[in-house]
Amino acid sequence: MENERKPMTRAQVEQIQKPRPVWIEWIGLHQLQKSPGWEIATHVHAGRLCIKGERDKDGYLLDLYGVNWVAYDTPPGEKEDKQT
Numbered sequence: 001m002e003n004e005r006k007p008m009t010r011a012q013v014e015q016i017q018k019p020r021p022v023w024i025e026w027i028g029l030h031q032l033q034k035s036p037g038w039e040i041a042t043h044v045h046a047g048r049l050c051i052k053g054e055r056d057k058d059g060y061l062l063d064l065y066g067v068n069w070v071a072y073d074t075p076p077g078e079k080e081d082k083q084t
Contacts (some may be wrong), residue, residue, distance in 0.1 A: 008070075010064060014064065019052060023039075024069050025072070048062060049064060
């Protein structure tokens with residue numbers, strides 16, 4: 001299945017230099033109570049992926065090392081649906 005959705009590699013994430021949408025799925029971060037979904041990744045700074053926050057917030061950082069999240073370029077099911 002060549003169209004299978006794959007997580008972005010750390011190298012791909014580290015190359016983000018301008019705002020772009022990414023689908024983030026949290027792994028074992030129940031305390032954040034954040035569901036999977038689209039985020040706007042803006043850049044990488046000091047080993048952390050900067051995520052643009054809501055208009056009234058400053059945003060937040062996701063640690064690239066010891067990762068508890070996965071980034072994708074599409075949401076679940078989208079690549080599989082494109083095959084038909």
